[in-house]
Amino acid sequence: MLGLIAAYHAAAASDDPAQALAAAEAQYVAADIDYLREDLPALFAESRDGLDRVQRIVRDLKDFSRVGEQEWQFADLHRGLDSTINILRYEIKHKAEVIREYGELPEVWCVPSMINQVFLNLLANAAQAIEHQGTITVVTAVEGDKVLIRITDTGSGIPPDILNRIFAPFFTTKGAGKGTGLGLSLAQDIIRQHHGRLFATSVPGQGSTFTIELPLSELQPSAPQPESAPDTLKPADNGNNT
Template identity: 90%
Template sequence: MAASAPPRLLPPPLPSCWLASGADTSEACWQLALECGGDGVWDWNIGDGKVFYGPRFNALLGYDNGGFGDDSEAFVNHVHPDDIGRLRQHLRAHFRDEGTPFCCDLRMRDPNYAYRWMQVRGQLIERNADGEPARILGTLRDISQWRQDEAVLKAQLAETVRLNQQLEGAQVQLVQSEKLAAIGQLAAGVAHELKTPIGFVSTNFGTLERNVGDMLGLIAAYHATAASDDPAQALAAAEAQYVAADIDYLREDLPALFAESRDGLDRVQRIARDLKDFSRVGEQDWQFADLHRGLDSTINILRYEIKHKAEVIREYGELPEVWCVPSMINQVFLNLLANAAQAIETQGTITVVTAVEGDKVLIRIADTGSGIPPDILNRIFVPFFTTKAAGKGTGLGLSLAQDIIRQHHGRLFATSVPGQGSTFTIELPLTELQPPDTLRPADTGINT
């Protein structure tokens, strides 16, 4: 016996309310599809103000089918008063140009006057003979949950921003601590370097003061002979004073005192110039800078810390000026050079090498210190990591130095052999970079 054909599934009949609205069968099917998808549909005949609100539309607002109303006034009466102006503004824009989508988020009330967020969409499909809007079809979607989720996300974002601000504040305080440690160490070294030239200039001025006093007294004695009643006796007294003043010695000593004093003042001026070059006061913007000048000024202001431990060997190559923030790069030099000096226990060498390789500038700072064990080497750039005793370092120096170089689109890395020394290499691009918006002159210290 032949197999019977499977029963054919027929679509359910369209609800009578759809056909009663005046929609043809195809429109009714389209509206039914939207309702099945969860959206309520509406069909507004603008000429007579009548609106067909589908069953799902009514249900979204808590009404039985047809309970919402049948005209545009019913819709407006359910919209929150604060949202009516925005609704009309969107409608007018769409009526002027139906190519502009009509979409408006607003609050609508249910029968108990509880408001929910809804999204109303529509499309003008017909104009009358005068070109005026005649008919618009649209949908209604409940977006209350979406708005609640959005509010939660905004609150979480605001909290994240607040926590980030707190974190930035803590970072600023830590950086300030590192900066103060650097200033303290620099101040001690610079004060010692200033003490020597200022000391002998002060001593020389004491000697000059006495010598000038003797010479002025001698001049006064000779001048007095002209007005004396006994010129011969006055002249003899002046000659005796001349011998006591040892003028021949003064002729040799005074030029030497002036030369020593001038040299001391030159040294003070040079230290001040090196400090200014290091800090690059007033130069916090991106610019082309001479890295050798920055290295030299940094080495000079660290002279006191370095000179008792190491000889500095400069092996400078031919470098073009590099696009950077000079004060920030000098802070990196300060950190690496001071760490190199601290790594040398008794006496050693610090070698500073510069070169161009391809499209990069290389600066290598190598020391003959104790070196870094492998298990520590891969952690030295981690923030707060330090091998120094409590109170001797924050563990931020190398981390901040690496961050500065990264902001310059470069690299900072280290190699080391325990017992032989370490080498820190800075790579900076030669191409002119646009300064990133987030780049701010950072403060970095010399304690790691």
């Protein structure tokens, strides 16, 4: 194509138009203009799709890492779950259907980027536990003064004799180079820092459920409270808010 443009310019400046035209024609044939004419729209559409995909991945990554949100704050956990599921979509999509059964949740006092890390570790484990095709169900609910997030997979399940070891640092059943065995240990540390609990139940051969419990009463006195809205969530520092 560029050769054709060069040949056109050469022809325009040439004093032997016949020869220049022949050169341009050769370039025209080489550039396969008809083919390009047919294919260019498709090529541009594909490039646009590619750019859209890159843009989406960058947006998901930014949302997941919650750039600038490494601080304690009230956060929408569903937003964190959704962006984490998006981040893992290529790991999950060939193996599992993700079913979201979200309840009504208030915003939860947490460090969103850390909570998203927990979601990532649990969802990655769930996907890895499914060998062929299965489902990952994400349930959220408020129970009493707690928020529950439950991630259930239809994967391999966990034998009873190792169920109480899976949270230990470096415990892994994944081959060398595949797992560090730190995913659950880190997840549990983070949930403890949030004064919550993380635990697992499993039926070998049928699947596993990991439950995160986060206290709603952990609302911190230092949280910024909107002055004009006294009826919104308040810190539970006075014991009245249970």
